[in-house]
Amino acid sequence: DILSPGQYDTVYNSLSLVIAAQLFTAVFLLIALPRILPRYRQAITVAIIVCGIAAYHYFRIFDSFREAFVTEAAGGQGDYAQAAGAGFNEGYRYVDWLLTVPLLLVELIAVLALARSVQRGLLVRLVPAAALMILLGYPGEISGDNGIRGLFGLLSTIPFAYILYVLFVQLTKSLNKQPVGVRRILSQLRWLLLLSWGVYPIAYLLPMLNLEGADAWVFKQVGYSIADILAKAVYALIIFRVARIKSFDDD
Amino acid sequence: DILSPGQYDTVYNSLSLVIAAQLFTAVFLLIALPRILPRYRQAITVAIIVCGIAAYHYFRIFDSFREAFVTEAAGGQGDYAQAAGAGFNEGYRYVDWLLTVPLLLVELIAVLALARSVQRGLLVRLVPAAALMILLGYPGEISGDNGIRGLFGLLSTIPFAYILYVLFVQLTKSLNKQPVGVRRILSQLRWLLLLSWGVYPIAYLLPMLNLEGADAWVFKQVGYSIADILAKAVYALIIFRVARIKSFDDD
Ligand SMILES: CC1=C(/C=C/C(C)=C/C=C/C(C)=C/C=O)C(C)(C)CCC1
Numbered sequence: 001d002i003l004s005p006g007q008y009d010t011v012y013n014s015l016s017l018v019i020a021a022q023l024f025t026a027v028f029l030l031i032a033l034p035r036i037l038p039r040y041r042q043a044i045t046v047a048i049i050v051c052g053i054a055a056y057h058y059f060r061i062f063d064s065f066r067e068a069f070v071t072e073a074a075g076g077q078g079d080y081a082q083a084a085g086a087g088f089n090e091g092y093r094y095v096d097w098l099l100t101v102p103l104l105l106v107e108l109i110a111v112l113a114l115a116r117s118v119q120r121g122l123l124v125r126l127v128p129a130a131a132l133m134i135l136l137g138y139p140g141e142i143s144g145d146n147g148i149r150g151l152f153g154l155l156s157t158i159p160f161a162y163i164l165y166v167l168f169v170q171l172t173k174s175l176n177k178q179p180v181g182v183r184r185i186l187s188q189l190r191w192l193l194l195l196s197w198g199v200y201p202i203a204y205l206l207p208m209l210n211l212e213g214a215d216a217w218v219f220k221q222v223g224y225s226i227a228d229i230l231a232k233a234v235y236a237l238i239i240f241r242v243a244r245i246k247s248f249d250d251d
Numbered sequence: 252d253i254l255s256p257g258q259y260d261t262v263y264n265s266l267s268l269v270i271a272a273q274l275f276t277a278v279f280l281l282i283a284l285p286r287i288l289p290r291y292r293q294a295i296t297v298a299i300i301v302c303g304i305a306a307y308h309y310f311r312i313f314d315s316f317r318e319a320f321v322t323e324a325a326g327g328q329g330d331y332a333q334a335a336g337a338g339f340n341e342g343y344r345y346v347d348w349l350l351t352v353p354l355l356l357v358e359l360i361a362v363l364a365l366a367r368s369v370q371r372g373l374l375v376r377l378v379p380a381a382a383l384m385i386l387l388g389y390p391g392e393i394s395g396d397n398g399i400r401g402l403f404g405l406l407s408t409i410p411f412a413y414i415l416y417v418l419f420v421q422l423t424k425s426l427n428k429q430p431v432g433v434r435r436i437l438s439q440l441r442w443l444l445l446l447s448w449g450v451y452p453i454a455y456l457l458p459m460l461n462l463e464g465a466d467a468w469v470f471k472q473v474g475y476s477i478a479d480i481l482a483k484a485v486y487a488l489i490i491f492r493v494a495r496i497k498s499f500d501d502d
């Protein structure tokens with residue numbers, strides 16, 4: 001693909017925005033950690049790790065992007081073509097998700113501070129399902145063939161549906177045992193999760209809808225960037241709010 | 252060897268995954284350290300150091316890989332050949348192991364919090380044996396000759412067998428003195444150790460079985476990556492869990 005200077009800058013700025021958002025959410029939470037009761041620190045610690053891992057991968061994605069597209073024009077005011085010898089590595093995203101998606105679920109369950117056995121029961125279902133979802137998506141993503149892409153997309157949707165089932169059906173009774181003040185926030189959090197996670201399978205579908213070319217690609221990168229900020233940084237801040245409110249209540 | 256774009260990306264992503272896993276396990280443990288009783292902090296501190304050393308070496312391995320394989324094709328969509336003037340340095344791994352393998356054993360013994368004399372007795376046997384195992388493997392690894400490889404592989408297996416003997420026979424009576432809640436976890440940990448450590452001598456054998464070429468090489472790099480995550484990061488998290496449970500019990 002050939003990117004216009006405006007398209008190049010848009011992707012560049014979005015990727016940099018994600019680095020800043022993830023890195024400083026992590027730093028904020030690190031500084032704020034002592035203000036949380038020890039019981040909820042596990043959730044916030046996991047949130048810090050998730051945002052840190054995301055920042056690391058976005059540094060790499062950013063570098064990969066800068067190496068992959070080049071222009072000869074003075075002042076960068078010309079079209080950007082794909083560089084010789086360096087591709088934009090979309091696979092990084094899957095590496096990131098393999099680590100962070102299970103951890104996002106751990107973060108949610110940890111802040112609920114449920115009874116040990118309930119917690120264990122939820123985690124042994126959610127964590128392997130999340131890892132499986134990502135692992136099944138990867139072969140479809142790197143394959144150039146739409147049939148293979150469709151097949152693995154479908155397989156990956158099974159654990160995805162299962163995760164949503166556990167979160168929206170099985171978790172609901174535990175939510176009713178949460179303090180009143182956080183119940184509404186937690187239910188909003190679930191919707192944020194659904195909304196932001198939904199972006200990824202949609203982006204995965206784009207090549208199958210023949211929505212390719214520079215515009216679709218730029219749109220996808222910006223879409224991923226926004227979804228990643230919502231699904232990790234904003235999500236972490238809401239989890240932090242829940243932990244703060246519960247820390248007050250328990251005191 | 253010539254790598255296809257898919258093979259190149261797979262190695263690239265695996266190496267990057269290991270960096271993220273080791274680095275953020277270290278960060279996680281560092282943040283969580285104060286939640287452990289002082290008595291178990293030595294074990295977690297050593298775990299942080301091990302994951303940190305591994306992250307450092309994987310940064311180097313990653314850079315070495317990126318310099319060693321190059322393509323001229325636009326967008327990186329062509330085969331990757333070995334670069335002039337830059338080889339992939341497999342020897343890094345032995346440097347890493349020389350430091351981390353003895354420390355992994357120290358980590359395990361430290362979390363058991365045995366009587367001083369028992370602890371000393373185990374360490375003076377395990378640590379030199381681990382160092383010897385790695386030192387003896389190195390001449391075989393860098394030699395191009397299968398006879399020398401076999402000889403040093405055999406010599407290196409003697410301390411390896413001795414370590415397993417100490418862990419699985421001599422350590423067993425100490426395990427029975429551990430609190431009930433952690434006994435099962437500790438025995439799982441030993442199996443994780445056996446399983447993940449076993450990967451390294453098997454990878455060492457591959458050239459002697461004439462399993463060479465690009466596919467075998469990619470398989471080996473991915474195998475090392477998974478084994479390194481299991482043997483250091485996952486291992487550290489299980490040690491952390493043991494330390495947490497024991498901290499509660501002692502409180
Ligand atoms: C269902 C489905 C997928 C789901 C991906 C999801 C749900 C990813 C979530 C990522 C997150 C939350 C990242 C964090 O910021 C894939 C793998 C694209 C493959 C196609 C089918």
Ligand SMILES: CC1=C(/C=C/C(C)=C/C=C/C(C)=C/C=O)C(C)(C)CCC1
Nearest residue numbers: 388404407408411448451452455479482
């Ligand atoms: C027995 C044997 C070996 C054992 C290596 C081991 C056991 C390495 C462990 C490495 C670890 C645990 C790394 C940490 O992640 C060598 C040296 C390959 C040489 C051949 C014989």
